[in-house]
Amino acid sequence: MFDIARRTAFGAVLLLLMPAAVWLSGWLWTPGGNPSILLPLYWVTETVSQPWGILTTVILCGWFLWCLRFRLKAAIGLVLMISVALLVGQSAKTYIKGEVREPRPYVAWLGTDHQMNVEEFYGLKRKARSQQVRDVLGDNAQIPHWLNKSWQNDTGYAFPSGHTMFAATWALLGIGLLWRRKHYKTVTFLMVWAVVVMGSRLMLGMHWPRDLMASVGISWILVTLACWLTERYIGPLTPPPAENQEIAQRDGE
Template sequence: MYKTVRYTVSSVILLLLLPLIVWFSQWKWEFKDSAFLIRFFYFITETVNTPCSILISILLSIYIVRCLQLCFKSAFLLIIIMNSIIITGQLTKHFIKEQIKEPRPYMIWLSKIHNFDKRIFHHLRRDEVTNIVSIMLSQDTQIPRWLKNYWIQESSFSFPSGHSIFVTTWSLLATILLWPRRYIKTVVFLFLWADAVMASRLFLGMHWSWDLIFAILLSWLLIIAFTCIKIVSSFFLIKNYEQDF
């Protein structure tokens, strides 16, 4: 447990740098018609959308257990635990979103343009928000059609960031499992990917900086839970192994 905390504290601090800088700089999102950057960040954010997220989870699971050179039973158990943690993060995100109902930055921006009371969003269901967003976007001519469709598709609430939970949880899993075994390039790559995804969520107007901060801290708690489960499961695996002999 101590090693997990030691490895992850510095990792969490690094992940928090981006949203904290954005928060303290008081940067506010506004739509900017920069076709290249919008497309680039859209491509980055799509790496976490379904079905890419499922494929990435499968590939990372296989890669990690191969790096650890585990036996079949241990590898299978680790894959189950890792992906259960990932799913738990997404379910937790969904529950919190429905309770807090914080509108996304692009929704606030649209509200200002169309003189719509942003406070109403807190009292609406997801389908009602989608309808309002669709109406406001239908009156706008400066936003690309594909981005309009994406915003309508992603018209759920903002807090916390599910994309950030996904990428930071995998990054922290790699930290505690692969960093001690010197798979440094893999860990660095996953951290760069996580930062890129979080930056894309900010740039596309999908999240506030505090959405990302909470997501990172939630991921950290999930990793602590993962470590506890792993310790318990390892104990039973060893016990069963001893009984077999």
């Protein structure tokens, strides 16, 4: 358990560096920005949004199973464990959002610059909130059409970030389950992807840095527990030395 917690804690610290640096710098989101930068970030954030997040989950589950070479029974147990970690994280996110009720940065901006009543806005049903965002923005040339639509689809509270929790959970699962099997390229890809997803949430006006930091912390707790349960009830995460070398040579990682 200690070894797993140490690896995932190291990964969590790496994920926290970017939002912590942004928070300490005093940077605040403002509308506008270079579309050539914002649009790619939007597509990265879409890998976590519905329905693409489901496809991302299926692909990553399949890749994890291939990397770990589990038998069928153990594979089913692993997929179940990963699914539970993701579902618990998203359920915790929904509950906390309802308790904290922190406005998103773009909603706070609409309240300040467009005289929208933020409290009344969050008192509306989801469809009515989407309609109000559409009405308030109108044909605002400062906001690209695709970002306008994205805001209309994400009208909930900010704290914590469900997108960050999803991406951070996968990245930390990679460190917990794949690092000692020498799948360094996969782990590196997952960490970079998670950081870019987090950055996209800041740049698109969806979250504050503290939202991301809290989400990483929640993900770390869930992933550490999931990895420990996997090792205890499914099997050891580290193969015998001879098998380890064979896997590394076969995968080229």
